[in-house]
Amino acid sequence: MRYISLFFCWFLVVFYAKAQLPSVEMRGVWVATISNLDWPSANNLSVKEQKNEVISILDFYEQHHFNCVFLQVRPSADVLYPSKYEPWSKFLTGEQGVKPKYNPLKFWIKEAHKRNIELHAWINPYRIANSEKEPLSKDHPALKNKKWVVNYGGKKYYNPAIRECRAHVENIVSEIVSKYDVDGIHFDDYFYPYPVNGEEFPDSIDFIPYKRKFQKIEDWRRDNVNKTIKELHATIKKIKPYVQFGVSPFGVWRNKKDDSKGSETNAGVTNYDHLYADVFSWMQKGWVDYVIPQLYWSRNNGAVPFEHLTNWWGENSNGTNVYIGHAVYKLGNGKKDWDSVDEMIQQININRSDRLTSGSVFFRHEHLKQNKFGFADSLKNSIYQYPALVPSINHQKVHTPTMISELKQKKQYLKWSYKNQKKQEVKGFAIYAILKGGEKQLVQILDKKKIELSDINLKGQNALGFQVTAINKFNNESEGSNIIWLSGV
Template sequence: MSPEHTAGSSSLPALDRRTVLAAVAAAGCATALTPAAARAAVPPADPVERRMRGMWIASVVNIDWPTRTGLDAAAQRAEFVRLADDALAWGFNALFVQIRPTADAFWPSVFEPWSQWLTGTQGQDPGYDPLEFMVETAHRRGLAFHAWFNPYRVSMQADPSALAPGHPARTHPEWTVSYGGKLYYDPGVPAARRFCQQAMLDAVRRYDIDGVHFDDYFYPYPTAGSDFPDEETFRAYGAGHPDKAAWRRHNVDLMVREMRDAVRAVRPNALFGISPFGVWRNAATDPRGSRTTAFQSYDGLHADTRGWVRRGWLDYIAPQVYWHIGLPAADYAVLAPWWAEVVRGTDTELWIGQAVYKSGTAGQPAPWQDGKELTRHLTLNATLPELGGDLFFSAKDVRADRVGDFAAMRTAHWRQPVLGPLPARLDRGPLPPRPTLEVRREGRTGAATLLITARARGNKNIPFRYAVHRFPGKPGRRLEAGSASLVAVVPGGKETVYHDAEAPAECWYAVSAVDRLQRQGRMSRPAY
């Protein structure tokens, strides 16, 4: 990730079903319609708006989590629980968590040592399985968990002897290259590429993740006056390519295409996507490029990001358009439409990487100081139908929100709840079963408590989330269920309680179950 360089409705904890039912019965006001009335009143479940609202959680050099090395297991878990709770409260629906930052692991990997960013010592067991804990913590809150990997970076320093004993980069020095004060696996060495893929797929195979995520680090960002030292590798493996640049792009293409294929083979429902540097090529270099004069990922990182989209290799692309509207070299108002054109006519979702870390930061240009730049970005995004959401870098900056930029954006653009994105290739198979709904009204205040119960057998068919729809008046006429009627999307479970503090005195409800893929099932019978 390039910055490494540089009182309304609420969801309540699940309650004991008998306790809630007793309270509802005692109140004498839980009402459901007869089957005939229900058939007349229940609207179809779709359409509702679908958006990615994602937050990056970076672990390298303890950017976001853990906040420092050496925290014990209980403290690490508590920090992550707070992050997940805050993400839910802020309106996010997905976490993108860095779990392999420097060729080390946030799980008990059979390929690589424990990450130094957990304990301070690479290879030291933190005393629990962080990845297992994080996935479970996110899923209990209805948050998708995307595992964020750095494919090639081995270390933030260049000395192999500083790595843990037995580290693969020490036992296979022929795989590594020192460049710019850091250590990397050489993308041009086939054995190194295959090893990196195996190391990442270990987590994909063993953990119930929702996606595999790469950021913008492929070949490293160039160091002034120094070329990446892979001449020997090029002589060994570069036959058939017109020049080293074409060969390097071929190497990165192999990593991307092979990982896409492997992820779909191992975990077919997991998304595979990339968050690249925001400029592919400038139009002055390539007429297909953007009207920018910035660094070019195609040439500088050997990442053909536009080509990956056009070839159908990605479920989504989330370019880091980390610049303000009006910046001459790389104008957000130029790049967002350019990326929309890139994905047009493809099955690739487009989400935009947003630089909340710039908001209110000393030294950033004036547009990042007025607390309105993110709002301007999402206002422009709303004019681009191909654009399906945003990712925000990163968690600590969302929390700091130094000039209220993120809060203003939420007020302007996130007041309406949404479901998560549903790529076309996953929109298949049986939908989640229809839940049951009971409503308790609380006197004259208008507040309502909803008890939502899944039709699940054991641990099967338990919804991931519930979509809560509210309609004015009394049931009896068919209404359109969609974004206008959607008042909440809450974590799923066998029994879920939702408290609507802003319920009108006269209204009725229907809910639908949403599965892990974000598919919405049939609406419940109405209740009021």
Template sequence: MRLFIFILSLLFPFLPTSAQPKHEVRAAWVTAVYGLDWPRTRATTPQTIRKQKEELTDILDKLKAANFNTVLFQTRTRGDVLYTSAIEPFNSILTGKTGGNPGYDPLAFAIEECHKRGMECHAWMVTVPLGNKKHVTSLGSRSVTKRMKEICVPYKSEYFLNPGHPATKEYLMKLVREVVSGYDVDGVHFDYLRYPENAPFFPDKYDFRKYGKGRTLDQWRRDNISEIVRYIYKGVKAIKPWVKVSTSPVGKYRDTSRYPSRGWNAFFTVYQDPQGWMGEGVMDQIYPMMYFQGNNFYPFALDWQEQSNGRQVIPGLGIYFLHPDEGKWTRDEIDRQINFIRNHKMAGEGHYRVKYLMENTQGIYDELVENFYAYPALQPPMPWLDSVPPTAPSELTVTDIDSGYTELKWQAATDNDARNKPMYIIYASNDFPVDINRPENIVAQGIRETSYIYAPILPWNAKKHFAVTAIDRYGNESRAVQK
């Protein structure tokens, strides 16, 4: 009873909505497996290629209109991919045929379209599961189960990479290297980076005898997952240190002093140690899959934040439970969870899945547009990677042009990391100087040129004054030039 009262004291259902923060991750998972979110059309002709692309841009347009800033785009599913890979075949969902070339590179297209809209694109990669026997057979000779049998194991009618084999981390890093080196991704997001649930008979006894070195089986398995995380994190940072590395662990780390996990947690059930990863500094963000209500959400969200070592905790919200076929949640549950996340200064939230945003299930999309995400938000900075902002842009000019539009031009900023050109944030207000601490003054973000055309939605709402700042890919923002 004491715990229940404690949670109510934190979360009385009618809490007022917190003031919108200037920095907040607002993410959505775009699920490609089985075409759950995208695509619906198979790309087999010029017309259907165009239609498949339009389905994705329609999603991105709607996310942009709701001031989302992060897209978790499914890039690898079960041993197959949605980009041009020398290692694994194209997913059949693109063309209806395993390995079928869709006539374009979906990941490159997604990144380009996200960046046009000022949103980040993170490559969401399923790691350890490889699918059932039918799926593995459909991949033919390009399946990793055929090409690298030594790192693959069957278990309960499915195949998995074996985290206990030293070559597994190298294989996964080869895939990650293709993505990070070949594409302008903002992040790589790892899913199912864990053992199967409750797997006492997972077939790794040989590897345990060979590599266990006196550890218990549980600790050895946990160390295996942590070593994969460590290896990939260091590998990504050696290529492009600004690329965010994140995972979506099981939503409860382990029992907390506030509330038990009731036998379902990351640490014991699937051998993940995400708090250890953050403590060691080999993880930039976690998106714990917190698809729970009440006491199964709030104490565990607090636990993640308290043990985050300053890294970004972005709870994944189970908005799919708003659909009557999935659960019996009401939307006020999600409202309370977002309020809680903001009140406890977590980095933001992710929405699983984008379909339920597109369909406005129980009015969730409208609520975000009108209330929680009424104004834009910038990405939270990552000072553990880089804390030096770019120089300020200079020589801002503001020129009225035809049809009520205004053209802004400025001189470029420079950054301490010469590999990255700064991007720009545009602010507008009727007050001078423009207050760049107010998110309602943000007009555009992620601008990659040194000019911008300001077009007010309504002519009588046009703003008189403007400010431009530079921002780097670590989220560090410069001083403003004002006009």
């Protein structure tokens, strides 16, 4: 049976290698900084060592044709950049509030964009510390504003019910978007904390003034989170309309047994009922540009089946971009469904076949880098053999760049000119090869206006000609230029 499984995986890889790959598709990875999980690998590295690790990580994803990194820039109410609102992260220097000798976020953005990789600033909105006894820096806002803080499950959180806490998170996001060339702001699945058995979240006193407006405390909690999401979306779009705002919620919104709009699942925890995150409404109201549901289950999981949930999120997206979060960390975990690369490849296949989902994000870097069962190699050599553009923001397609007026071949170079127009600032260019058989394949993304023909990586295929498009910061793509047909092919 093992040989049959290996043969099937080989067949899938060969199939992807021969099939035309999508030119628009999210290919992302989460890079966790909390507890030094992914980066930096330790909290006592020199600046040079930290920078070398950044370069190594981004080189890996450039080589594997990824187009987005979700970097955790605020792991526990501390940050990876100079801020007037919160202290430096202890995961950089070993002590919260101690300044490193460079700006990590600025360096990450520069190096990511150099490789045509987007960087989304991943933020946990409410977590302060993973232990009530964890020391905070002397100027930490949680110490200055003790009424903002609640203890629950042995951890510290900002209270989502307090307007000043929401304003604090809004200030953090505004600071990042205003000062840095990030491509997105990204929230994970932690809104109200996951339930702790036998312990009630301590906000009953805060609820008292709102009892007339809300019949249940749960409705009030959801309203608190809704306000955070709505206000943040408006804030981001006011500063930079092209900066995306997205969330990666727990994989189940609600079970159908509890709500006719829910999924055919039997999840013990849901976004709506336990985390008070009404992601369904956020998609319906256009408060998020994308969602990445964490579908960390196999296709054979009876309670929460992967394929059904993929379909549910796409069908209920209301035009919101849907990318699927994959549990690459489960490969090789000793359970039957995860004892080969087949499960992960089949999940990507399901995702690609669903017209309402637009790509994949993998949790997390360290596990993907391990290349269990050769999965990373499969991405590089076949599934992600060619590059892909990040999907555009659906409701911002009005901002479309003008097409390149003339593409020319001068000796061994392709050259073109382009003039940016207001609100349509171009960040790069996509080169398409016209292959034998007539199909058009995206083969290169770059930020300059010429390229030597020998530098275009065709992966062993012969091109009959080339065409170029322009991409702006909304990830909208222009119409194709004229085609340059090659002689002698």
